[in-house]
Amino acid sequence: MKNTKVIELEEVAIRFSGDSGDGMQLTGTLFSDTSALLGNDISTFPDYPSEIRAPQGTVGGVSGFQVQLGTKKITTPGDLAHVLVAMNPAALKANAAFLNPGASIIFDVDSFSEKNFEKAQFKTTDPFTELKLNDFSLIPVPITSLTKESLKYLELDNKSVLRCKNMFALGLICWMFDRPLDYIERFIQSKFGKKSPVVAEANLKVLHDGYNYGENLQHSTPQYIVHPAPIEKGIYRNINGNYATAWGFLAAAEKAGLELFIGSYPITPATEVLQALSERKDLGVKSFQAEDEIAGICTSIGAAFAGHLAVTSTSGPGFALKSEALGLSVMAELPLVVVNVQRGGPSTGLPTKTEQSDLLQSLYGRNGESPLVVLAASTPSDCFYYAYYSAKIALERMVPVVLLTDGFLGNGSEPWRVPAMDELPPITPRRATNPELFRPYNRDPETLVREWAVPGMEGYEHRIGGLEKNAAGAVSHDPENHHINTQIRAAKVEKIVEMIPDLEVIGEPEGDLLVVGWGGTYGHMISSVQVMQDAGKKVSLAHFNYIKPLPKNASEVFSKFKKIVVCELNLGQFASYLRDKVPGYQYHQVNKMKGLPFSVNELVENFEKLLEA
Amino acid sequence: MTKFNYTAKDFKSAAEVRWCPGCGDYAIMNAVQKTMADMDIEHKDFAVISGIGCSSRFPYYMSTYGFHTIHGRAAAVASGVKSANPELTVWVITGDGDSLAIGGNHFIHLVRRNIDLNLILFNNKIYGLTKGQYSPTSDRGIITKTSPFGTIEDSFVPGQLVLGSRGTFFARAVDNNIKHTQEVLADAAQHKGTSIVEILQNCVIFNDGIHDFITDPKFRAERQIFLKKGEPMIFGEQGNKGLILENGRLKVAIVGENGITLEDILVHDPSEDNLGLQVALINMTLPEFPVAMGVIRSVEALVYDQEMKKQIETVQLKRKVTCMDELLQSGNTWVVDGENCSEPVKFFDNKCFG
Numbered sequence: 001m002k003n004t005k006v007i008e009l010e011e012v013a014i015r016f017s018g019d020s021g022d023g024m025q026l027t028g029t030l031f032s033d034t035s036a037l038l039g040n041d042i043s044t045f046p047d048y049p050s051e052i053r054a055p056q057g058t059v060g061g062v063s064g065f066q067v068q069l070g071t072k073k074i075t076t077p078g079d080l081a082h083v084l085v086a087m088n089p090a091a092l093k094a095n096a097a098f099l100n101p102g103a104s105i106i107f108d109v110d111s112f113s114e115k116n117f118e119k120a121q122f123k124t125t126d127p128f129t130e131l132k133l134n135d136f137s138l139i140p141v142p143i144t145s146l147t148k149e150s151l152k153y154l155e156l157d158n159k160s161v162l163r164c165k166n167m168f169a170l171g172l173i174c175w176m177f178d179r180p181l182d183y184i185e186r187f188i189q190s191k192f193g194k195k196s197p198v199v200a201e202a203n204l205k206v207l208h209d210g211y212n213y214g215e216n217l218q219h220s221t222p223q224y225i226v227h228p229a230p231i232e233k234g235i236y237r238n239i240n241g242n243y244a245t246a247w248g249f250l251a252a253a254e255k256a257g258l259e260l261f262i263g264s265y266p267i268t269p270a271t272e273v274l275q276a277l278s279e280r281k282d283l284g285v286k287s288f289q290a291e292d293e294i295a296g297i298c299t300s301i302g303a304a305f306a307g308h309l310a311v312t313s314t315s316g317p318g319f320a321l322k323s324e325a326l327g328l329s330v331m332a333e334l335p336l337v338v339v340n341v342q343r344g345g346p347s348t349g350l351p352t353k354t355e356q357s358d359l360l361q362s363l364y365g366r367n368g369e370s371p372l373v374v375l376a377a378s379t380p381s382d383c384f385y386y387a388y389y390s391a392k393i394a395l396e397r398m399v400p401v402v403l404l405t406d407g408f409l410g411n412g413s414e415p416w417r418v419p420a421m422d423e424l425p426p427i428t429p430r431r432a433t434n435p436e437l438f439r440p441y442n443r444d445p446e447t448l449v450r451e452w453a454v455p456g457m458e459g460y461e462h463r464i465g466g467l468e469k470n471a472a473g474a475v476s477h478d479p480e481n482h483h484i485n486t487q488i489r490a491a492k493v494e495k496i497v498e499m500i501p502d503l504e505v506i507g508e509p510e511g512d513l514l515v516v517g518w519g520g521t522y523g524h525m526i527s528s529v530q531v532m533q534d535a536g537k538k539v540s541l542a543h544f545n546y547i548k549p550l551p552k553n554a555s556e557v558f559s560k561f562k563k564i565v566v567c568e569l570n571l572g573q574f575a576s577y578l579r580d581k582v583p584g585y586q587y588h589q590v591n592k593m594k595g596l597p598f599s600v601n602e603l604v605e606n607f608e609k610l611l612e613a
Numbered sequence: 614m615t616k617f618n619y620t621a622k623d624f625k626s627a628a629e630v631r632w633c634p635g636c637g638d639y640a641i642m643n644a645v646q647k648t649m650a651d652m653d654i655e656h657k658d659f660a661v662i663s664g665i666g667c668s669s670r671f672p673y674y675m676s677t678y679g680f681h682t683i684h685g686r687a688a689a690v691a692s693g694v695k696s697a698n699p700e701l702t703v704w705v706i707t708g709d710g711d712s713l714a715i716g717g718n719h720f721i722h723l724v725r726r727n728i729d730l731n732l733i734l735f736n737n738k739i740y741g742l743t744k745g746q747y748s749p750t751s752d753r754g755i756i757t758k759t760s761p762f763g764t765i766e767d768s769f770v771p772g773q774l775v776l777g778s779r780g781t782f783f784a785r786a787v788d789n790n791i792k793h794t795q796e797v798l799a800d801a802a803q804h805k806g807t808s809i810v811e812i813l814q815n816c817v818i819f820n821d822g823i824h825d826f827i828t829d830p831k832f833r834a835e836r837q838i839f840l841k842k843g844e845p846m847i848f849g850e851q852g853n854k855g856l857i858l859e860n861g862r863l864k865v866a867i868v869g870e871n872g873i874t875l876e877d878i879l880v881h882d883p884s885e886d887n888l889g890l891q892v893a894l895i896n897m898t899l900p901e902f903p904v905a906m907g908v909i910r911s912v913e914a915l916v917y918d919q920e921m922k923k924q925i926e927t928v929q930l931k932r933k934v935t936c937m938d939e940l941l942q943s944g945n946t947w948v949v950d951g952e953n954c955s956e957p958v959k960f961f962d963n964k965c966f967g
Contacts, residue, residue, distance in 0.1 A: 235946050280934075419941070
């Protein structure tokens with residue numbers, strides 16, 4: 001006992017890594033949930049290959065899950081891990097560059113064989129030297145053989161035995177971080193208990209043996225203590241961005257008193273939004289898995305025409321396919337929300353990796369002058385609120401709204417204080433109220449919004465469509481009419497600025513450097529700005545959630561800083577948009593196109609350079 | 614007695630109809646308006662959805678709810694309309710280019726799902742709105758602006774596509790035969806599920822007379838066979854020609870010759886799930902056979918929009934979660950209420966919303 005090395009940390013990042021069939025996503029999720037239940041703030045980042053089962057043992061097939069937990073507000077999954085669990089040499093190789101100096105590496109020594117070194121393309125049989133990891137804290141654990149030993153008494157086939165390896169690692173990590181096992185036990189029971197009691201027993205047995213292994217060998221294994229974080233009172237749950245998005249739409253439909261329709265087509269990393277809504281028949285959701293991306297949006301447009309809150313979910317390539325129909329909803333002025341869970345592009349690109357490169361596509365990727373509203377969520381849990389608000393804008397302003405999230409937000413999770421429905425603002429769809437006065441394109445003089453009359457409403461029968469119309473709804477090729485309507489559609493979107501809050505400055509309202517970001521980079525942006533502020537630098541953050549229209553005080557905020565730097569996971573799309581919409585400033589840029597989030601360190605380095613220049 | 618006493622006129626809008634003089638679309642529209650009036654369904658509950666093409670202007674000429682969408686997508690938009698509100702009576706107006714070329718995928722999946730709507734396929738075997746290019750139903754070898762040396766591809770037979778997509782209703786009619794078109798449309802409207810009605814329609818400008826050999830009223834009795842449920846498949850000026858099965862193939866026989874009696878003539882039963890015979894009827898071409906008109910297939914099957922509704926009702930009978938507040942607090946949640954915890958800040962307060 002006296003030999004135990006106890007390390008107390010404010011925040012610690014743990015990365016679980018193995019073959020994509022090793023169950024690392026589940027292991028990471030269970031550990032994260034357990035930590036959240038203990039009161040730690042957490043942030044997670046699953047990093048998995050696009051092939052479901054890439055060749056075993058290869059670097060391409062490595063699946064990882066990183067979680068950061070802490071005693072204070074955690075805004076990122078952590079740049080570099082303090083603890084790595086590597087189930088094979090490929091996992092070690094894939095993650096070597098993402099470790100804190102001196103990190104603990106727990107590895108399955110049974111799998112560190114010549115055959116596996118070869119598969120992972122090591123040149124020698126000493127991967128640690130080859131990767132310059134010798135002065136790290138190496139903790140060899142015979143995970144495979146101990147798992148086999150542990151389950152010898154059960155009559156289980158070899159494949160099922162090996163499937164329990166991840167529970168050994170999980171048990172060990174739970175010991176290292178002093179996590180109770182009860183939540184994980186309950187999970188295993190409810191997942192396997194009824195279906196296959198023997199599998200449940202095997203998993204539980206191995207989990208406990210892993211835990212006990214840590215306790216027994218504690219002289220060689222450090223133990224970490226991470227105290228609970230002081231956070232807001234309330235009821236909490238873990239949620240990822242895709243679920244939060246789906247639930248935001250559900251909340252909006254309930255608030256607006258409408259039924260929810262989602263027409264969609266599976267696409268990584270957005271599929272889960274469709275899945276999460278398909279689960280909710282109990283709340284009356286109509287989910288329509290369409291034959292393609294185009295039918296996904298077109299069925300939604302049909303449902304909007306019929307009077308539902310209609311949404312569709314997609315990612316970059318699917319968004320491209322939806323663009324013509326999106327133009328139809330601009331022209332028909334129907335409420336619609338399209339959520340684009342962005343991934344690396346162009347083309348198929350990096351399906352499972354994150355990027356922010358669909359911004360200009362969302363703003364401009366349609367034929368004709370085709371203005372719509374663009375919002376971007378910034379954390380996994382605030383996807384709920386931005387989905388909700390997207391629906392509110394769409395329904396109240398009769399306009400399509402594009403909600404941008406990304407793979408990092410969609411798959412990443414964090415604890416979330418769940419709101420009560422009465423915390424959310426009302427939603428008042430613009431239903432037509434007087435059939436005598438109704439004309440399809442009559443507009444509110446202030447907001448320029450037309451009224452929504454839907455089939456089944458008596459006395460409002462009318463025709464809409466993709467052709468230009470006059471106010472009465474008749475097809476019109478009149479030059480003046482088109483000229484004016486084009487301006488009206490643009491002005492209608494601009495007027496939505498009244499509905500959006502001012503741009504917030506995090507930090508002092510003036511200073512040497514304003515860091516500007518948008519969407520899913522928020523966690524890394526705020527962390528890096530805090531590092532700068534803690535070092536006494538006059539650096540503040542302005543993070544955008546409202547892209548079109550922009551908050552009306554953007555220029556005023558910008559004017560108080562000596563330098564502005566726009567950071568985004570693309571070649572500078574938001575920066576170029578700002579040059580157009582908020583001219584008169586020099587926008588420096590930090591850009592990254594690696595399919596990965598920013599790291600706090602690289603941001604800080606860039607900011608320091610800018611301050612020195 | 615009908616409840617609403619509508620006439621066709623009640624379904625005409627004030628918009629000026631702008632099809633070319635002599636276009637077959639006029640007759641079809643009259644038939645649709647008459648059919649709708651006879652359906653005795655409240656005017657407000659009709660929705661007419663179209664894609665792009667000459668025929669797709671149709672909704673503007675109707676006084677019902679209407680949506681003129683984009684090229685090829687009418688079936689998808691209409692699927693959304695009907696799934697969202699199964700109470701509506703939804704009609705899709707489309708053409709051979711709209712539904713069988715650019716919208717082919719939506720067309721077959723609409724049919725496969727069996728969503729309860731009526732789709733009228735105006736088949737003129739040409740692209741009219743773009744002024745005369747070949748379509749997926751144009752015959753091999755046809756010379757058009759984009760095939761100046763003749764096409765080198767075979768055409769779709771719409772009925773084959775419908776039955777191959779597990780269609781539950783397929784009918785065929787001709788634009789110049791308004792009475793028969795109306796009968797067919799009335800059957801389509803009655804059918805629960807996706808009803809596809811192919812109408813051989815004449816484009817007077819770009820493909821004038823393309824169907825004349827079939828549709829010429831002078832030879833109607835010889836060249837078309839009007840299939841009616843429960844009746845023998847008889848045609849011809851004398852009404853003495855009929856269809857029989859010989860060695861598994863259809864054959865035209867003459868009653869009174871070679872010992873053939875009326876008893877030997879096939880009796881039409883569109884409600885029978887007999888794909889082989891129904892495809893054979895669809896495939897009949899001149900001069901060996903008359904061209905089949907009327908309801909060729911009309912079978913019962915589960916209807917998508919009703920199943921969607923039913924599934925929700927079934928789940929809701931046993932539901933544990935009845936509203937959002939319950940959902941938000943369901944499953945793995947935990948309460949944070951420590952001494953060092955702060956009061957919650959509502960998101961929309963925090964973000965300075967008005």
